[in-house]
Amino acid sequence: MYHLEVCNISKRFEPGDHPAVQDASFRVERGEIFGLLGPSGCGKTTALRIIAGFERPDAGDIVLDRKVVNSMPPEKRKVGFVFQDYALFPNRSVAGNVSFALHSLPRAARRTRTEELLEMVGLLRERDRMPDELSGGQQQRVALARALAAEPEIILMDEPFSNLDAALRDVTRRDVRSLLKRAGVSAVLVTHDQEEALSFCDTIGVMQKGAIEQIGTPEEIYMRPQTAFVAQFLGRANLLRGVGSGEHAETELGSIPIIPYAEGPVLVSLRPEHLALSKNGAGNAVIVSREFRGHDLTYRVRVGERDYLAHTDYVYDFTPGDTVTLVAREPGVVLRETGLCRRASYDRTSIRGWSELSQPAHSPLTESSPVGREASGS
Numbered sequence: 001m002y003h004l005e006v007c008n009i010s011k012r013f014e015p016g017d018h019p020a021v022q023d024a025s026f027r028v029e030r031g032e033i034f035g036l037l038g039p040s041g042c043g044k045t046t047a048l049r050i051i052a053g054f055e056r057p058d059a060g061d062i063v064l065d066r067k068v069v070n071s072m073p074p075e076k077r078k079v080g081f082v083f084q085d086y087a088l089f090p091n092r093s094v095a096g097n098v099s100f101a102l103h104s105l106p107r108a109a110r111r112t113r114t115e116e117l118l119e120m121v122g123l124l125r126e127r128d129r130m131p132d133e134l135s136g137g138q139q140q141r142v143a144l145a146r147a148l149a150a151e152p153e154i155i156l157m158d159e160p161f162s163n164l165d166a167a168l169r170d171v172t173r174r175d176v177r178s179l180l181k182r183a184g185v186s187a188v189l190v191t192h193d194q195e196e197a198l199s200f201c202d203t204i205g206v207m208q209k210g211a212i213e214q215i216g217t218p219e220e221i222y223m224r225p226q227t228a229f230v231a232q233f234l235g236r237a238n239l240l241r242g243v244g245s246g247e248h249a250e251t252e253l254g255s256i257p258i259i260p261y262a263e264g265p266v267l268v269s270l271r272p273e274h275l276a277l278s279k280n281g282a283g284n285a286v287i288v289s290r291e292f293r294g295h296d297l298t299y300r301v302r303v304g305e306r307d308y309l310a311h312t313d314y315v316y317d318f319t320p321g322d323t324v325t326l327v328a329r330e331p332g333v334v335l336r337e338t339g340l341c342r343r344a345s346y347d348r349t350s351i352r353g354w355s356e357l358s359q360p361a362h363s364p365l366t367e368s369s370p371v372g373r374e375a376s377g378s
């Protein structure tokens with residue numbers, strides 16, 4: 001049974017405008033963390049506000065615990081909201097902020113529950129501090145404790161980490177994820193940050209122009225993007241055209257394995273870490289430039305008229321001007337492109353697992369290549 005079901009919701013603010021949200025549907029299981037990921041202006045906040053009840057959809061249903069709640073006011077929906085700017089009461093202490101949401105409880109119970117919640121978010125010692133005496137990460141944890149105090153069925157978070165600096169953001173994200181998991185609360189996170197969505201969410205819906213383009217686990221949407229937009233929004237991607245003949249496609253890089261099987265003209269995506277470079281072999285490419293990134297090197301490599309991005313292990317060093325052999329060491333992922341790609345049948349039973357996907361594809365370099373494999377796709 002799904003905890004939250006968002007069914008075909010649409011919302012247009014002004015007649016004649018492009019809809020802010022267009023026929024969006026997704027489902028969240030109890031205890032699941034669902035992410036809505038997309039660029040600024042794609043309709044994430046609007047979708048979240050519709051779930052919370054702050055906004056009425058023009059069409060579609062919001063179903064909580066199998067009950068359509070379209071006409072239920074926000075305060076009745078048992079939904080907690082965590083905003084980007086935390087929205088703490090500046091003139092109330094940490095404890096005061098949290099206990100505010102517990103006003104219906106008797107005094108003693110209110111105090112105990114506040115302490116429990118502050119303990120849970122690791123801020124019991126800061127209970128008497130004022131919000132402006134806390135770091136951004138601590139403020140965000142107070143906001144979360146306050147949202148949890150009302151015992152919501154589901155927590156909605158709108159870019160909750162974007163005001164934190166990089167170092168604090170990572171820790172706070174990890175903390176908040178484990179807090180939500182421990183509390184067993186379902187959550188919807190809205191973010192424009194793909195790395196955040198990949199590391200924080202159990203399932204992600206990628207949004208563009210009000211519509212959801214793809215829903216899947218972080219691994220699925222990274223390893224198996226269905227559209228060029230998803231491939232490129234989730235990280236760097238080389239897109240190449242070819243002609244599919246079942247399991248393989250003829251491309252500029254030669255014949256490469258493809259998933260899913262396809263016939264005819266195809267557009268495929270290959271991540272830079274799924275391409276291998278070698279000094280051995282026929283030499284089909286020239287190094288244009290190199291970018292040292294600590295854990296790996298990214299090369300821009302020219303094949304014919306086109307440039308590709310390829311990662312190599314940090315120990316494997318090429319110089320611009322070197323002639324190299326560039327091959328795919330993972331299957332190319334066939335993308336959906338209206339009118340271009342005739343896709344072969346594609347059902348979930350044919351989707352191979354993540355571990356299988358991360359195995360090296362059959363390629364001439366697999367055995368001899370000194371290129372290191374990355375442990376994960378992100």
Ligand code: ADP
Pocket residue numbers: 013014020038039040041042043044045046047
């Ligand atoms: P995101 O959160 O992904 O950045 P929003 O949901 O805030 O996107 O906005 C989606 C679109 O709807 C944008 O074009 C935005 O300008 C428009 N929009 C959002 N809220 C309103 C509003 N209250 N009135 C008019 N247009 C709005």
Ligand code: MG
Pocket residue numbers: 044045046
């Ligand atoms: Mg927004």
